[in-house]
Amino acid sequence: MGRPGRRSKFFETRSCAANARSIRMNASIFIMDSWYVAAIEAELATDTIFARTICGEPIAFFRGSAGQVIALEDRCCHKSLPLHMGMIEGCSLRCGYHGMVFDDTGRCTEIPGQEHIPANAVVRAYPVRSRHGCIWIWMGDPALADDNEIPDYHWLDAPGWGARTNYVHVKANYRLIVENLLDLTHLTFVHGRTIGNAAVVKQAGVTFERGDREVKVTHIMRDVQPPPSYRASVAFDGPVDRWMIVHYAPPSFCRLYTGAVQRQGDQILRRLDWRNLNAVTPETATTTHYFWGHAQAHDPGDEAVTDFVVSQIKATFEEDVVIFEAQQAAISADPGRPTSRFSTKADAGAQHAMRVLDRLLKEQASGQPVHIKFTELQLAPQLPASDVDIAIDI
Amino acid sequence: MGRPGRRSKFFETRSCAANARSIRMNASIFIMDSWYVAAIEAELATDTIFARTICGEPIAFFRGSAGQVIALEDRCCHKSLPLHMGMIEGCSLRCGYHGMVFDDTGRCTEIPGQEHIPANAVVRAYPVRSRHGCIWIWMGDPALADDNEIPDYHWLDAPGWGARTNYVHVKANYRLIVENLLDLTHLTFVHGRTIGNAAVVKQAGVTFERGDREVKVTHIMRDVQPPPSYRASVAFDGPVDRWMIVHYAPPSFCRLYTGAVQRQGDQILRRLDWRNLNAVTPETATTTHYFWGHAQAHDPGDEAVTDFVVSQIKATFEEDVVIFEAQQAAISADPGRPTSRFSTKADAGAQHAMRVLDRLLKEQASGQPVHIKFTELQLAPQLPASDVDIAIDI
Amino acid sequence: MGRPGRRSKFFETRSCAANARSIRMNASIFIMDSWYVAAIEAELATDTIFARTICGEPIAFFRGSAGQVIALEDRCCHKSLPLHMGMIEGCSLRCGYHGMVFDDTGRCTEIPGQEHIPANAVVRAYPVRSRHGCIWIWMGDPALADDNEIPDYHWLDAPGWGARTNYVHVKANYRLIVENLLDLTHLTFVHGRTIGNAAVVKQAGVTFERGDREVKVTHIMRDVQPPPSYRASVAFDGPVDRWMIVHYAPPSFCRLYTGAVQRQGDQILRRLDWRNLNAVTPETATTTHYFWGHAQAHDPGDEAVTDFVVSQIKATFEEDVVIFEAQQAAISADPGRPTSRFSTKADAGAQHAMRVLDRLLKEQASGQPVHIKFTELQLAPQLPASDVDIAIDI
């Protein structure tokens, strides 16, 4: 397990100094000691090497003999050919140029034509885990990788929930996406045809909770009209109490607990419960792998209902992507300018998240450990046994 | 009205320091205190927000309730979404992200979800005017914008003239276009099939007049064969006296007075009179919005004649654009090299124009006022009542 | 003939200082005092101006009145229009903008509209020669250009050989191609379906000879199975003795002598003799004009055999190009990183070649003469009269 004292040593003992420099470059804009979602399980077929750049680092993913996912630096340390152009051999990759073989620890085990394997003949190997239908990767010091710290996204494959996971490539910095998820007042203007309506902006009672490494934003809207996509999913025929709770954990995990109940006196007539689970993985400074899952609890066993709900949500994500990419284009066209010149009340959550990120990146840059420990967070809603009643009681 | 003393204050009191820096960056290559043509009137439909970058600044144009054109900075000061992605509401724009509203002065008048409007919630508003079928924009200190200083392009909609206005996007710096217009010896080699022939280079008596902020180049060719496009427009059947007068005013206004008369003794048998009116608006350092109008006085009432003449001229512009873009590509491929290593006699006009521009940019950079005042220019041909006889008498 | 003492003067007396600086910029990555292949003879039609960038310099090629090739800087010194957009007039080019004429020495001989020709009105002229079906260009000080130093590629048009020459544009730095040609162990993994098989890596007896300005790598494989393309070209029906000799001369000439014999006791039953002649001409830092010829001596008079052999070889070049471009993309994505972190035994030839190049570039940067003299090289195989027996005797 990682100890802070080891950290700078880790960076120094990389296979060469230039390698370390490259890492530091990425580390100035990305938190490295963190889990990220690298892929949806289904993206990674057997017998195929899958290439994806994460936090600026090109990575080759493949399945070993037992089906387990292995992730190696996607650049042969011999002559820079991407390893994804090579061949899988058991739990190793053979480079497609001069045939060197690298095992699942990144160590070279064969150099055709010679016995001696130089100490520098090694590529980086990344800790990876399969969980909740996703492949998770640890981008920092492998010694610090802790399975228990993989963010809790259990709703994606838990009983009592009908869920789907999606991937969209976005030409924008990951922060723009996190800010979006933490300020839901945009629903009214961007998503008026699906999940937004005037209620979100005008009637919402919003509270912000700011932790050392997290943010929680709670919207409670009582006695409001349900938005179009709610009505399409559950047969509401009158006003509802509606909630939207967003929990942010760095670097870029946003879990949304949303839903509504229609009451008659003390009785609940109809109820909608959703989890919208976002894992925003940086690719480069201006591009992002955006993974999002959506789970519904009102008809968990009905695939058609889940498909319908997710198709509604998908439309809202497509609306958001247009926004992100337009923001990024405007920012890239004049990078000297601040992206935001003032903040609104509704920005309080996003603003705190950005401050947390900035502080962590500064700590990382100064060599302090920034290890993101998901299990130590305080603000995520504590879920009772039934899990569905959480917001109703608020 | 602008006073020099106010100037630096204007730059300082921009909504934030970064904004001012961005302006200064553009100001190192573009004159800011000047009118520019932003669009042809017809480009700007009602109910549509039109986006165009001018002098490096992205701008959203739209028509207010009374049909008047309004121009706002095309980047929301909240989170950088381009405002052209929003909605028109009367004389205001509502941003398409969080719904803030900006009026025609750029001031934010509504932030959904809160009462307080922060002082920084403002985008830049640009003075705009409709004149001669074009939309003109003032890129500098709004306090200095003076309608009387809009360059005189009245031939585009004056009685006695048949005219058309055109737009072409050019992948080249605006200076390459100005230089082209001020050295008409290229007509022989680039436009031999239309308006050029050997006469332009070989027989022209050229005079150069150099003002403090302007240039005039006069070509008089006596007893020469009219070029192909002249012959196609007017039934010349013998040699003519031909003239081409180019007047340049900074930053990039070039008005060409061209024509020819066929004489028999003291009598004028046939006569061709054209105005070619160029407004060269920088987009970025390597791209330009090139607006040009063309007016003819020989058959002003006959639309077919005007169309025919303009189609001839249009062909020459297309030939020029190929040249500009090839020059720019060569320059961009090796930017350390001077674009020109020596000058010819024919370059005298272009050379002076570039010196004027360089001097003005230097003055602007040092904080001196460079306000371009069109009405104070001296060298533009003084037009007699009939306007057509001007060159004949020269 | 060039004397070292003249050299720095040459760079200083270029038409202007910026020109010299531009040259120096290219000189930091390219050897300038060298012949390069600029084009295949057939690429350069009569009456057409052919544009190609070599070692970072844009060049216009055309044929003069006698059919001889002339090469001028492809950027008019007047206003930067590429000269390839102009017209051929005898042994001169007329610029397509203002009509200036430049003769085959680069000197301006006509400026339309004036008598005086300024001293700076000159573009660079490059020594060019036609030899072995190729057009060769000298990129350095013209005074040092020596026809005798054009690399020996005579097999491309010699009696007793059937040959073809090919061109492929590669999006990779030229060094990646040189390294490839000097380490043939990649044949097994990249070209298994054509010229490679396990023998290359596993059974080869390889010797390296390192000269001051050259490298020779000799592979002798005795009693091995001939690879697929050998068997397709000559009817081998048993094991062969096979050889591959690679000779490298800077900047980037690699000549491969390859072949095989099938013996029965002292008798030679079947024999395959090939020359693979590579001229790797840098275009920019990340792109290359790759010329390669292939000659066969087993059926020199049969065009169909030559076509078949070359089609086999062409397939291997296409496989290599994929490798080069993938390497370059990986390198360009993270340019701070070394392209190679260690070397294998098989790298010894490529490694020495890169050291020779680095040393020559360093000498060039410090103003020392680096003039590449092909005739003074020592290691190229000395060919007996019959030329075919060379490798068999080794």
Ligand code: FES
């Ligand atoms: S580049 Fe991978 S083995 Fe050589």
Ligand code: FES
């Ligand atoms: S980005 Fe315009 S209102 Fe937020």
Ligand code: FES
């Ligand atoms: S640019 Fe070549 S003659 Fe003017």
